[in-house]
Amino acid sequence: MSSGHSALTRLKQAIPRSRASRPVEVAGQTGAPLALYRNYEDAKLGWFWATDAQGLLTYVSPQIAEDLAAEVGDLIGKPFAAIFALDKDPERASQRTLPFLLGTHTSFVELAASIAGSSNGRWWALSGLPQTDDQGEFAGYHGHGRDITATLLNQRDASQLAMYDSLTGLANRHHMAGRLATTLTAYQVAKRSCALMMLDLDRFKHVNDTLGHQAGDELLKQVARRLRRVVDETCEIGRLGGDEFQIVLPDVDDRGALGELGHKIITMLTQPYSIDGSRCVIGASVGIAIAPYDGLDSEELVRNADLALYAAKGAGRGQYRFYSSDLHSVAEERRQLEEDMRDALAKGQMRLAYQPIVALGENRITGFEALLRWEHPERGSISPALFIPIAEDAGLIGALGEWALRQACLEAAAWEGTARVAVNVSPIQFAHIGLPALVSSALANSQLAPERLELEITESVFLGEGADTQAMFDALKRLGVRLALDDFGTGYSSLGYLQKAPFDKIKIDQSFVRSATEPGNRNAAIITAIVSLATALDMETTAEGIEARDTLDLMHSLGVSHGQGFIFSRAIDHDRIVEMLRAGQLELAPDGPSTHRSDRKTLFRKVGLIHEDHRYDVTMRNLSKTGAMVEGLIDIPLGTRFVVDFGEGQLAIAEVRRSNGQRQGLEFDVPLISDGADGLCTRHRVSPYMLAAAGMPLAALPPGNYPLVGLGENRAFSLPRFAQADAPGESRRVA
Structure with missing residues (x-):
């Protein structure tokens, strides 16, 4: 039993049980118990308090009155629960209010509390015992308090060391693991999403090697400060060790917003740093995974975010990358290529x-x-x-x-x-x-x-x-x-x-050059500034990646001296x-499309086209942010609308804009976004349950781990409207 609790017991024995316990009656007591009580107060080891059945103070030690900057007489008759408030630190156990505890008429021991509405940094441990009168009715509380400010601050310092990185002040690996696991468990039940970013600094080792470890430590502190500025307060940032960081983003699954944040983080972290008078520049790579699509538990989500980070670094660093299932084969392919x-x-x-x-x-x-x-x-x-x-x-x-x-x-x-x-x-x-x-x-x-x-x-x-x-x-x-x-x-x-x-x-x-002719683009102004700068410094300029005539004409009109690209x-x-x-061939006549269009990636990939109750398997020949060319259906009318199933919950609504035999040109209602590397992806992913709720028949989707919701025996299915080509000269109907 604690010394504070023993003193409280002796006090209870020394003070008569009475509904009308008043300070004067207490002061009138004589003998060893009362002397002990007074000595305890005078030594400032603690203080005592008492209330009536309504929770109003009937006694309080002069010591606590001094701490509250009040007179004892001013405190008598005030609600005890209005003066103090329990500690609401989530690391501490109790989250109940003091009025609730007093209303239960039960004893309590060593509850951390501070002055209600104050932030003076003082804390007391409160203990209280309920009192009864001669009829056994509740008569109020007798209690004890002691100053625990130093102890509590020491505990919090120890907790800070255990849960937070001492160098940057960010959450450490242990804290981040617990936060992520707890969040994912709760979100899985509530069917909420949570994104995870893994971040690694590029060329950090070079800073340590050239400027020393103290410079490296200072660089990490500055990185942490920049991350705090760019990441929302609702998110948790942690340093896992070395130059590895992690960010937990609750309720985020918009890959467009995540890509923008990833790009913003990379841009901010690559701005120059000033360390002890030296200027240094590093880079950053980011891998992104999203629950529940890329993993349900923390171990799986971290592993897949790590794989995305590995892909971002392998693709040239200084970029972000979303997780996709094909990254497993990419990692193995990269290992084989290295050999x-x-x-x-x-x-x-x-x-x-x-x-x-x-x-x-x-x-x-x-x-x-x-x-x-x-x-x-x-x-x-x-x-x-x-x-x-x-x-x-x-x-x-x-x-x-x-x-x-x-x-x-x-x-x-x-x-x-x-x-x-x-x-x-x-x-x-x-x-x-x-x-x-x-x-x-x-x-x-x-x-x-x-x-x-x-x-x-x-x-x-x-x-x-x-x-x-x-x-x-x-x-x-x-x-x-x-x-x-x-x-x-x-x-x-x-x-x-x-x-x-x-x-x-x-x-x-070329990232400035290729899109310079797009409406609303500011790249032309940037290129003009670069040309002016180069001219002032007596330098030539070369525009990379010129592919269309309108881009070539713009570069020439802006004063760019040289160019290279597919148009030549x-x-x-x-x-x-x-x-x-x-042969004396010293000139190259430009030859290319008249206008720039969104980059179109040539590929050979199987995707699904969903129309009414049916799914058709087709081959995608090329892909851009705004559309795609597919092959596999015959003579599709212009204006036909499909849902394109890219797999892994990626669905895009598209309309047929061009149709020629087995090939169709599709235009997406909502443009795709960059996956941070050399690919494209949908902004959001859709669960099959959401499709069913929206009225889309699940029978049209590929087999998966979900029931065919809403498909009763009496449901009427439509007949397939389009013929699907198996091979040149052959076609079949898809049932």
Whole structure:
């Protein structure tokens, strides 16, 4: 039994049980019990209180009156429950109110309470025993209190250490695991959704290695502050350890909103940081999974969000990615590609292709950008967007970069004329002290004139922006080569470094170029500003990704000096360039669509078209945000409306806008959104139960783990209206 409770027992024995217990009667008591009571108060070990049956104070120690900044006489007759309020900290047990407890006429011990309506930081432990009169009727309470402010603060500090990360103040791994598990359990019963973001910092290790661990710790603190600014207060942010973070977003399943938040987080975290006078830049990748679609329990949801994060990093970092079931096969494919790549150079599977760079207005070829290609013996040509990130993670990018530089110089030396060759330099290569020696060796071995070599460098090389970076630029310029700033504006833009870095050209990223002609788009204004900046700094400009004539005309009118893209030529091999230049073919006439349209991804994928009571299996040939081309139904009337079932609860309503034999062009009522990488997805996913509630027959959906709700025996089914093609020249009706 606690000392406070023992004192309360002795007090109960010392004070007579009476309905009219008054302070004067208590004060009139004599003997050892009363002396003990007074000594306890005088030593400020605690204080006493008493109420009548109505809960009004009949006695209170002078000590607590002082703490409340009141006179004892002013407190007598006031409701005890109006003076104190119980602690509502969710980490503490009791969530009941003091009036409720007093109304039960039961004893209570050591309840944490503070002054009602005050935030002065003082806390007391309250105990009370109910009193009865001679007839056994409830007569009020006698009670005891003691100051527990220091103890409570120590407990809360310990709880803070146990549940929160000491460095950033964010929730720690243990707390996040408990929060997620509790949320998902409750939400599963209520059929509510919950999104989970896994976040990993890109190039954080480089900060630790170059600026030290103290700088790394300060960087993590700044990252935490930025996350708090961009993430809603209803969400929980946690640091799992190292540079890994997690965000729980209750009641969110809108992938459009999640994608916007993911992009906002990435953009905010990639803005420069100032640490002890040094400027550094990092990146971030985000993986997103949503319950209940991507997992019902916390273990499954975390695993799938992790897989999405792994895919985002594997696709080039600095992006977000939603979970989808095909990521399991993608992860295995990536692992296999990494193994195969280790032997690709030795087995002669790498080659270079070259995309022409053209002077706008003249259509004159001024150079070619060298693009690395991997001819896999089984998979064929593999995109560098896929294998370059793998090479970086596997530590192979240095060897690939050296081979590409030497090979490009050798092949360009055989070209007639003065056309330049542009070679990409990765941030890892740029940070290597031996890069100038490698460039010098490649030029000497090939006999290529230095001014014909252009090194394309991304903004991420300005990670630390210290003396080493400037020294590297100076060393490269002393060799006589040209320097181009690649992918300008995609994440690390700063006008400061353009004052120092000796670039000869700024390359405008295709993300600005391709959509510049779309109504309401501000990219044209951004490109105008870039061109003005380059002109003021005596630099050329190249617009990447020009595919349509309206885009080409806009780039020319905005003053962009050079361009490259499919409207001039796709990447071609070295032998073709030799033939062109030997024949004096120095111009490329633009050839492409008149206007830009939403990027249309070519694919070969089975999807379902739902119409009335029937589902038809068709092949999707291409896909964009606004529509798709499908093949498999015959002579569908214009204006026919379908529900397109992409799988995994992704449904989109579409209308037939073009129809030619077995092919139909569909336009979506609601555009698809980016999945953060190279794909598209629906903004929301729909459960079969919602479809049934909306009147759509579940018989039209593919087999699944749900009952055919509402399909009684007396229900009349419609006949299929369309013929489905099995193969060229054959067709069948779908029952």
